Amino acid sequence: MAAKTEGGVRTRPARRAPGKGSLPAGAVEHLSRAARVARGRDARAVAPLESHADFTPGGARDPIGLLSGQAESRVAELVPVRHGRMLVSPFTFYRGAALPMAADLATTPTSGLWVQLCGDAHLSNFGAFASPERRLVFDVNDFDETLPGPFEWDLKRLAASLEVAGRDNGFPAKARREIVLAAAESYRTAMGGFAEQPLLQVWYAHLDIEKTISDVRSQLKAHGYKAAKKMLAKAHTKDSTKAMGKLTTLVEGRRRIISDPPMIVPIEELFSDVDAGQLYDEIHTVLGKYRRTLQSDRRHLLEQFTLVQVARKVVGVGSVGTRAWILLMDGGGGVEPLFLQAKEAQPSVLAEYCGRSRYGNQGERAVAGQHLMQxxxxxxxxxxxxxxPDGVNRDFYVRQLKDWKFSFPIEQAIPSGLRVYAGLCGWTLARAHARSGDRIALAAYLDGSDAFDHAIADFAETYADQNERDYAAFGAAVKAGKVEAATEI
Structure with missing residues (x-):
């Protein structure tokens, strides 16, 4: 009977177990440790470790067509903004090209060892943020594309992003390879460690970024360590209060979101032909549905805030053109702000290659993946x-807009700093995969040698070459008028 993976859980159809009666359909199969090790080793016969170096672009590749096709479901006036941001550099192009890479990964050898994928695990989609206990933690922080799939797809996306970023920063080839190898080795050794730990210990594992930076101080040059500490200290100031000061102003004694089209546009301006009272009645209805998805204590907390105003806000690179809203909430007297972000969740770019999500709401898909991986x-x-208003139902996930969020400034990186960062990303990705997949089979597959590391580094170099060709083709399409881009915004 063929095994099936949903949300990282390995299940089987109903069957009869000796002496135990029938297992219900979808029941979790509990294999012995030896069977899980064998499963990992057997996967090497299907996809040898060295095979992960392979990538040969097919003649039918059409990355520009795939990117243009994504525009159909996005806000038309914002699509040129997305294209303009992708034109800035090969790295920004790479950030926006998750769909073409998903199509490419589907042509590569796959291990068959499935986990919950981030789906867009480039290095800018890792970062620091506040935990509920008010510690600064480091984790994957973007789940627009999350879906179950082969574990190596996330790692290849991360590795290639490190190679592309290293080229953008002018790092020599040797330094770039060391950076990519640091990520792959960190992933492999972390998975080996998680395979030896009890499941609950894996589940509770987290990366305290401030402690970690202190621990790796010897690997950073003095100015790199000081810069890291300064950036982490700055992260503590990024909250709803600071966002309120930056994004709002007082108008006749009332706090209002500043209009800055097309980047930030209050909803009253976008739908000026609709009565504002009716508009906000509908928003309150939507918020009510959202509140019901929170656990009870957090629902109680949210109910202490009232809605002040809503605006559309452009975010990111790959996400530009999807609908993203910021909601200014107030906990009392205009001095207790809470900014929420509601971000549209469309089907994952992996869906065509890994199968449709088990969740009917794409926002729930993103939230479920995030809970599983973070x-x-x-x-x-x-x-x-x-x-x-066009009669189309759109799914959203909601979270805080600012809560000590910090992203690594790629353009300011030096090789030693990016190498340390790559290691943190590799460990974090392994921890996320160990939660959702079979960590024992994964560790057995990776085998403890560096053959896998070097294969991933070879792939990263080859794919970075392809990314440069795709970036050039994208620029040519813009120049020829086949793709519209707004480079002045």
């Missing part, structure tokens, strides 16, 4: 569905 998630993380 050690600690935002307390306001939930989902909802909105009936758009």
């Amino acid at each position: 050690a600690e998630s935002d307390i306001f993380l939930g989902w909802t569905r909105v009936a758009g």
Whole structure:
């Protein structure tokens, strides 16, 4: 009977176990440790470790067509903004090209060892944020594309992003390879460690970024360590109060979101032909649906806040053009702000290659993947569905806009700093995969040698070459008028 993986859980159809009667359909199969080790080793016969170096672009590749096709479901006026951001550099192009890479990964050898994938695990989609206990933790922080799939797809996406970023920063080839190898080795050794730990210990594992930076101080040059500490200290100031000062102003004694089209547009301006009272009645209905997705204590907390105003806000690179809203909430007297972000969740770019999500709401898909992969998630993380004015139902996930969030400044990186960062990303990705997949089979597959590391580094170099060709083709399409891009925004 063929095994099936949903949300990282390995299940089988109903069968009869000796002396135990029938297992219900979808029941979790509990294999012995020896069977799990054998499963990992057997996977090497299907996809040898060295095979992960392979990538040969097919003649039918059409990355520009795939990117243009994504525009159909996005806000038309924002699509040129997305394309303009992708034109900045090969790295920003790579950030926006998750779909073409998913199509490419589907042509590569696969291990068959499935986990919950981030789906877009490039190095800018890792970062620090506040835990509910008010510690600064480091984790994967973008789940727009999350879906179960082969574990190596996330690692290849991360590795290639490190190679591309290293080239953008002018690092020599040797330094770039050391950076990519640091990520792959960290992933492999971390998975080996998780395989030896009890499941609950794996589940509780997290990366305290401030302690970790102190621990790796010897690997950073003095100015790199000081810069890291400064950035982490700055992260503590990034919260709803600071966002309120930056994004709002007082108008006749009332706090209002500053209009800055097309980047930030209050909802009253977007739908000026609709009565504002009716508009906010509908928003309150949507918020009610969202509140019901929170656990009870967090729902109680959210109910202490009232909605002040909503605006559309452009975010990221790959996400530009999807609908993203910021919601200014107030906990009392205009001095206790809470900014929430509602971000549209469309089907994952992996869906065509890994199968449709088990969740009917794409926002729930993103939230479920985030809870499964992250050690600690935002307390306001939930989902909802909105009936758009065009009659199309759109799914959203909701979280805090700012809560000590910090992203590594790639353009300011030096080789030693990026090498340390790559190691943190590799460990974090392994921990996420160990939670959702079979960590024992994965460790057995990786085998403890560096053959896998070097195969991933070879792939990263080959794929970075392809990314440069795709970036050039994208620029040519813009120049020829086949793709519209707004480079002045």
